[in-house]
Each structure stands twice: as C-alpha cells, then as structure tokens.
Amino acid sequence: MEITFWLLVGIPVLPLLGAAATAALRRRASRGMLAAIACSAVALAFACTVAALIRFGQAGGEGVLHAPLWSWGVAGVGLGLIGDSISIWFSLVVTGVGLLIHIYAAGYMADDPDYGRFFAKLNYFIFAMSLLVLADGFVGMLMGWANVGLASYLLIGFWNRRPAAAAAAKKAFWVNTVGEVGLILAMLILLTSSGSLRFADVLPQAGLLPPEVLNAAALLLLVGAVAKSAQLPLFVWLPDAMQGPTPVSALIHAATMVTAGVYLVVRAFPLFEAAPWGMPAVALVGVASAVFGAVAAMGQNDIKRILAYSTMSQVGYMMLAAGVGAYAAALFHFMTHAFFKALLFLGAGLVIHHFHGEQDVRRMGGLGRESPFVYWTFLIGTLALVGAPPLAGFFSKDEIVVELLAGGHTALWVLAVAAAGLTAFYMLRLFCLVFAGNPYRVDASDRGPAEAAAAAEHDAHSAGVPAVQAVPVLLLTILSIAGGWLWVPGLTHVPEAFFEPALARYGSPAPVHAGPVQAKEWTMGALLLVSAAGAAWAVKLFGKSRRADATGGAFARAAEAGFGFDAAYRAAFVEPLRALAGYAGRVMDPQVVDGAVNGIARLAGTAALALGRLHGGFVRRYALVLVTGVTAVLIYFLMAV
Amino acid sequence: MPGMPFSGYVLLSAVLFVAGLVGVLVRRSPLAALMSIELMWGAATLLFVAASRHLAAMGGHVFAFLIVVVGAAEAAIGLALIVLIFRGRDGADVDEVRSLRG
Numbered sequence: 001m002e003i004t005f006w007l008l009v010g011i012p013v014l015p016l017l018g019a020a021a022t023a024a025l026r027r028r029a030s031r032g033m034l035a036a037i038a039c040s041a042v043a044l045a046f047a048c049t050v051a052a053l054i055r056f057g058q059a060g061g062e063g064v065l066h067a068p069l070w071s072w073g074v075a076g077v078g079l080g081l082i083g084d085s086i087s088i089w090f091s092l093v094v095t096g097v098g099l100l101i102h103i104y105a106a107g108y109m110a111d112d113p114d115y116g117r118f119f120a121k122l123n124y125f126i127f128a129m130s131l132l133v134l135a136d137g138f139v140g141m142l143m144g145w146a147n148v149g150l151a152s153y154l155l156i157g158f159w160n161r162r163p164a165a166a167a168a169a170k171k172a173f174w175v176n177t178v179g180e181v182g183l184i185l186a187m188l189i190l191l192t193s194s195g196s197l198r199f200a201d202v203l204p205q206a207g208l209l210p211p212e213v214l215n216a217a218a219l220l221l222l223v224g225a226v227a228k229s230a231q232l233p234l235f236v237w238l239p240d241a242m243q244g245p246t247p248v249s250a251l252i253h254a255a256t257m258v259t260a261g262v263y264l265v266v267r268a269f270p271l272f273e274a275a276p277w278g279m280p281a282v283a284l285v286g287v288a289s290a291v292f293g294a295v296a297a298m299g300q301n302d303i304k305r306i307l308a309y310s311t312m313s314q315v316g317y318m319m320l321a322a323g324v325g326a327y328a329a330a331l332f333h334f335m336t337h338a339f340f341k342a343l344l345f346l347g348a349g350l351v352i353h354h355f356h357g358e359q360d361v362r363r364m365g366g367l368g369r370e371s372p373f374v375y376w377t378f379l380i381g382t383l384a385l386v387g388a389p390p391l392a393g394f395f396s397k398d399e400i401v402v403e404l405l406a407g408g409h410t411a412l413w414v415l416a417v418a419a420a421g422l423t424a425f426y427m428l429r430l431f432c433l434v435f436a437g438n439p440y441r442v443d444a445s446d447r448g449p450a451e452a453a454a455a456a457e458h459d460a461h462s463a464g465v466p467a468v469q470a471v472p473v474l475l476l477t478i479l480s481i482a483g484g485w486l487w488v489p490g491l492t493h494v495p496e497a498f499f500e501p502a503l504a505r506y507g508s509p510a511p512v513h514a515g516p517v518q519a520k521e522w523t524m525g526a527l528l529l530v531s532a533a534g535a536a537w538a539v540k541l542f543g544k545s546r547r548a549d550a551t552g553g554a555f556a557r558a559a560e561a562g563f564g565f566d567a568a569y570r571a572a573f574v575e576p577l578r579a580l581a582g583y584a585g586r587v588m589d590p591q592v593v594d595g596a597v598n599g600i601a602r603l604a605g606t607a608a609l610a611l612g613r614l615h616g617g618f619v620r621r622y623a624l625v626l627v628t629g630v631t632a633v634l635i636y637f638l639m640a641v
Numbered sequence: 642m643p644g645m646p647f648s649g650y651v652l653l654s655a656v657l658f659v660a661g662l663v664g665v666l667v668r669r670s671p672l673a674a675l676m677s678i679e680l681m682w683g684a685a686t687l688l689f690v691a692a693s694r695h696l697a698a699m700g701g702h703v704f705a706f707l708i709v710v711v712g713a714a715e716a717a718i719g720l721a722l723i724v725l726i727f728r729g730r731d732g733a734d735v736d737e738v739r740s741l742r743g
Contacts, residue, residue: 617739624666 004055008067008081010048012092012130017043019123026116037104038119042102042126045096050512052083053092054620066136076196079143080136085502089331089495090133090263093338097255098126100472104346105247106539107468108353118158120246127152129594133263137198138187140266145183145228148257149176156244168240175237186220186490189213189603190271194431199267207269214275222281225328227259230308231289231314236565238312242304246352250345254311255338262318262334266327269503273325283323287415290316292563294422299559302359303348306430309383311341313419317400320351325401326403327503332495333400336392340384343476347378350465350473351434362432367436373465375435382431386424387531398524405519417526424534432542453618490521650691657684669734671723675716682712 018041022034029037056065065083072078083091102122109118129149132144149172157169188196193213194202206214209288225231230253241253265272265282272278293313300306311472314337321330354371355364368375384391386396397420404413465473486494561567657680664677686708693701728737 618671619735619738620666627662627666 004052004065004083005067007052007055008065008083008134009046009069011045011095011134012081012127012434013051014045014048015126015130017041019120019127019372022116023121026114026120028084029116032331034119036117037103037242038103038123039106041123042095042099045126045130046092046099049088049091049095052586053088056083056085056088058081068136074505077116077191078137078138079140080198082136082199083132083134085498086263086331087133087369089183089335089498090259091130093335094129094133094256096128096131097338097342097476098251100475101247101251101255101342101346104250104349104469105245107466108247108349109245112245114158118155121151121154121158122248122251125155125252125257128302129260132260136200137196138183138190138202139197141267142183142187145224145260146180148252148260149173149180149228149609152176152241152257153608155248156241158248159243162243165243168237168243168589172237173196174239175234175615176227178234179224182220182223182227186224187215187216189220191630193217203268205210209274211274211276211518214271215277215527218268218272218275218278219263219281221271222278222285223265224286225261225319227261228264229258229319230312231261231285231316231319232292233565234287234561235293235312239300239305239308242302242308246304246345246349249308250342250349253308254341254345258311258315259318259334259338261316262322262330265319265322266330269327270320272322275349277324279323280322283320283409283412286316286319286321286323287412287419288316290320290419291415292316294419294426296559296563297426298422299556300426301362303351303361303364303430303434304345304359306346306361306426307341307344308424311337313423314341317397317416317419320412321400321403324403324407324409324412326400326407328397328496328499329399329403331499332487333396335397335495336384336480339392339476339481339483340381343381343473343480344385345378346469346473346476347374347381350374350469355590360372361430364434365437366435371465373470373473377473378431378435380477382427382582386427386487387420387527389528390481390484390488392480392482392484395487396526398489399487399525402519403524405523413523417523417530420527421534424531425538428535428538429542432539436543475588501573544573647691647695649693650687654684654688654691657681657687669736671727671735674735675719675723678719679712679716682708682715686712 018038021037021041024027025037026034036380052065059065066080067082068078068080070079102119105118105122109115112118125148128144128147130144132141132148135141135144153169153173156172157166159165190202191197193209194205196202209217222236227234238253238258242249244253272282290313293309293311293316295307297309297313300309314333318337321327321333329496350371350376351364351367352359354367354374358364380391384393384426387394399411401416401420404416486492558564652672661677661680661684664680668674668677686705689701689704689708691701693699694704730737
C-alpha cells in the first residue's frame, strides 16, 4: 500500500521537481547538467510507472491501485491518483515516449540559447499529462487538462521572438479554452445530478441518470475531447502548433496530448454509452476527422503540417473506435500511433536539420542517398503509419476497422478504409518528395550570402546524425516494428486481456458482432488493397519527377487555407472580438474609464481651490475664526450643562 | 480688610480678557497685538490667583508663576519674530504679512 502510493505520486511529481530544478538552474548549470536533470526526472517517472505496472500485475490485474491525496470537503470533490489498466497504459506511453523525446531533444536543441527553459517546460508537460491520465476523478483530470494546455501554449510559443509562433500559441490556447469550458460545464452537470465527481462514483451509476442530462454531459465532454484532440471542427490550432520546436510537435502534438480526448472518451465510456446521442456523436466526429485530416494532408507542402493533419486523421481513427465500443482497439492504436508518429516527427526533425531549416517538401529531395539512416528509419515510420504488415500500424488499424465491420457499421467501414488509402497516398507523397529524386539545389541567386555561408558551414559538419538523436530514433523504429505484435489476430491479445477487467467493471457489453462472419478477412484484404493502391499512385506521381502538386492548384490552395475553417472562425469569432476590443479601446477606455478617473481628479482639484480660498494669509481672520470656534464650543458645553 | 467678593475678581478677569481679545482682533500693529495677548495672559493669571484664594488651595499660585514664566518667554519669542519679519519692510502691519496665503 505504502509503496504503491509513492509510486503513483512519483509519476507526476518527479517531472514537476525536474521542471523546478531546470528552471531554477537554467542560467547557472551547464547544458549537459540541465539535460541530465530533465531526462533523469522523466526516466524515474517511467521507472515508477513500470513498477506500478508490476504491482498492478501482482494484484492480479483486476484491482485498482489508488492513492487518495486530499478532499475539499464537498463530498466526491477531491484529488487522488488511480492506477488501473487504462491510466497505467497511458502513463507508460507518456513517460516512455516522453523519455525518448527528451533524450532526442538534448541533441536537437543543442544550439538553442534557451536550453534550460526548454527542458523546464518539457518536464512540466510530462507532469501535467501524467496528472491528466492518473487522476481518479474529473477534478484532477481537469487540473491536468488545463496544465497540458498551458504547457502546450508555452512550448508552441517557445521561440517567442517569432510572431507566427506567438500567434500559433495563442490560437491553441483559445481553442483549448473552448474545450475546457465544455468540460467544466459537463462537470457541473455531473456534480449536480450525481453528487460526485470521482470516476468510481459517477461512472457506475451513469445509467440511472435521465437521458437528457446524459446527452448534455456527454456532448459537453465531447466538446472538450474534440478541442484537445484537434478533431473536427476544432482542429484549427493543430497545424499552426507546428511552429513549436520539432521534439515538442512529436511529444505533445502527435504522441500524447492530442490523445487526451481519446482518453476522456474511453475513461468516461459508461456515460457515453448510456447517453442516447453519446456514441453516435463520438463515432461521427471520429470518422469525419479521419477522412478530413487525410484529405487535408494530401494538399500540404510543409512536412510538419502534413504530419499534423495525419495526426488529426489517426486520432480520428481512435475516436471512431471508441465511438463503436472498441475501446481496447482505440487504446492499442493510441500506443502504436505514439510510436510511429513520434518516430516520424523525430525523423522530420532530422530532415529539417539536414535541409538547413527548410520545411517545404517541394524544396527537398534525394535525401535517400545522402543519409541512409534517416531514410530507413523514416521508411519504417511511414510504412507503420500506412499499415504495411507486419509493422505496428497494420495490426492496430486493422483491429479498429475490423470492429467497424463486425459491429455492422458498413458506412463507417467504407469511410475508414477510404481514409486508409488516402493515408498511404499522402505519406508516400511526402516520402518520395523528401527522399527520392535528385537533391533540390537552390540557385545561388535565390540565396542570400549569409544563408549560403550558413549552408556551407552546415554541409561541412552534417555528415551524420549525433548518437544522442540516433538512439531514440532507433528505439522508436524498433517499437514501430514490434509494437503491433502485442495483438496479432489468432496469436496474441495483450491489450484485449489487459483492458478487459477495467472495461468490464462498469459492465461494458461485449461488442456486438452483427456483421459478416468473415469481417477479419474482408477488412484485412480491403485495407491492404486500398493502401497499396494509394501508395502506388503516390509513388507513380512523385517517385521520379518533382511534381509536387498532383491534384490541381485549387485543391492545394484550399488545403493550405485549411478548407475555409480558419477564415470562418476569423469572421465568426475573431473579427467580432477585435471589433469589440477596438470599441472598448476607442470609446470605453478614453470616455468611461478615463472619464471616471479624470472626473475624480478634477473634483479634487476644484474642491482644493475652493477650500484654499479660506487660507487667505489674513492673520486676523484666522484669529477671529479661532475665537468664534472656541466660543461656539464653550456655548455648546454650557448649554449642555 | 473686607476684600472684594470672588465674583468681582471673575468679572474683572473677564473684562480684561475680552479687552485683550478685542485688541488682538482689531489692532493691526503687531506690537499692540502682542500687548493685547499679554493682557489676556494677565486676565488668566488673575483668575487663577483669585480662585486659589477662594478655594484655599495652592495650585492656582503655582500656575500663576508658571504663566508668568511662559508669558515672558512668549513675549521674547514674539518680539524676536516681529523684529525679523518687519526688518525688511516699511511699516509694521499684521495684514500685510500674507505669504501663507493658500
């Protein structure tokens, strides 16, 4: 009991201590020291998670590790940590992938003057994310939720002298605030209707609440999930969030934080299942985001924005799985996606460094011959995402899509398979443009002298990838290959068995298998066929020539503009707010606020002038006033007696 | 010797005090004002001594001596101030000293 308590507490608290230490020492300690502090804090948190997993296994995998911290007097409102299979699973990925990305960042950020600030923020993120997934109630989860939002804001805007990064950070924060409002409203509904905010109190009695209350709570929770997970229609912040340093994109905006919405839906699944609109809404959001993200990724030219839309699409798959009750498949895809998407982002960081900060895939090419290490690791990541057997993405995506057909959701199945084809297309397009063909050479006239000098200097010592970056990439490559072998149909079923007790505790019914009996064979065949077609098409278009835009200029322009979502939000929310702020600045501030302040000042001045006239400097009048006053006092007292 | 009744002293003291007060208020010469103030001191001292005898208590005498001493000091300081203020001026008029006007 004692050890369990400290293990659970250690997972979020150790990175928090690391953040405090790196922040305090960021000007005094050496770079190596700062990186060592930050990495060891996350490594210890990972060790705590593994130890918690072992204790969880010793307890038979059925129980729940629980560490109550404190209560705020109101029944059911308090903070505590739980270690059940869902939170330990998430925590393993957060601290494990987080550790690898910390190590990679130690090399990637080596030239940055704000090394300590970067690691302090990165450690702070791990703290917030662990709190989010380990909290035993909505209150603690909201605390983690808001803190990851802040960490995301701080890290997107890490290069705070770039206006684009600052704007992207603010955008992410605003959109996530919309989600947080939804989450808080849902919590208030749950607190007033069920009297508690602890998962263990609320979720078992979810079915007893009236359906309209359940609908409201589930849809508001979904608003929070949609904003955090960059799903339709609140995805607009994610592509812009790529302004942050690439390790940040890998950790926060691909592997961990954007899956918080999936965590929320899976954690609160009894609510979504009990609410009449809950599950259809989740599935709808998921499939729409999966297709939309894949279509948008086809038209992007910035390597990181392609991966960002791809993340949106893949998180859409997880939502879709959660929306049809395939929670174990959603969690499994979350883990494999964390592996290969982190790998792809870290590889993208190497690519960007190789091309001297260039992020436009049309200005890349020929990297395959120049750097075989990047080529092979990126290829594994690409194939894992596309779903080539026997890599990780094949098994996890397959598991989701099989559930769709087995559950009888034929329309969703068709859309999911189509999105897989688009996935293969945009990933192979990205891969061919970066690695195939001849190296893109900028004309000397295009390049300023300073730029050319920097490039020449860079060329001189960019022969290889430093070990500190190569090792995490290599480990993630191995995980992207082998991560899927945890759940091979007919052979292993680790996630299913691992999550079964946690899901059964709230009486999740076994998935209904209403579809055709050969769902597995049909799905596997269709996925492989469609993905191979998409990949072949992309290779045919981009394998040799440098024709970056295969689908027409209008599509590329629309994709670049995020298909009008940004413009619509600007017209609907940003411009009215600007107008209101302008009105306040032009009218409210000078006239009402300043008017009140100036009026008070003028009143004091006028009163002072009027009273000042009494001080005429006329001594005999002072004497008379004095005498009169004394006389009046005397008369008063004499009358009183 | 049949002395004056106590009320006579009180009356005399009041007359002297009011005379001094009116002097302070109406005279424009600082010397006259200072003398009027001395008159008020005298009225107060007279009342103390008379009351002391009337009540057969010695406290009033003590106060009388105290007032004489303080009055002398006040006169010295007051005269010094008047000399300083009017050294650079033509006349000596209280109403012309108005540099503290607000």
